[in-house]
Amino acid sequence: MAIKKSDRQKIYEKYNGHCAYCGKEIALKDMQVDHIEPLRNWDRAKTQEELNNIKNFNPSCRMCNHYKRADNLEAFRESMSTLHKRISKLYIVRVGIDHGIINIKPFDGKFYFEKIVTNR
Template identity: 45%
Template structure:
């Protein structure tokens, strides 16, 4: 499946700036605001696993957390993983107790990525 010959090239600063401006300094996934220096460039279609292109059409601005969690997942697999977070957290006593005291409230809303909600 994966191609072990893929070499990652450093993304030039001028391209990084364009990626950052794509969603006005917001993470394309969660929508948080970030500084240019905090932004990571995500390859929507993984270079390694899915032969994604190393070009602007395959770049998304991402915060560290989203980029780490998405890793090489497709967008739909990433969405599926996010949806299952509460179910996995439910195994933790402190999570259950936090829900009991109303500190945490689950919403069960459909997961929409920030880029899907803006033009």
């Protein structure tokens, strides 16, 4: 599905040029458009028009869009909430932790777009 240039600009401006999930600043040319409610797992109560509406799009960096895949927000949140445990199992990461190079903390449960909405 092709997104009009004017719609891409509106999506980009939704969070002032930041990824809706991690908050990293992204260039318009690098922005990926994420379906908040994914197409693959869409709720049958929603129409294709609703799923492809600009309200269902978030600006995303490549890493967040790739990691979210076709998950809905709650599945993505769950995946993020266990990420610190999965990372901590890697040998090289444990070495970094032991030497004070790496400090891993759990995901706080809120994506960037949720944090900035509450701060407005």
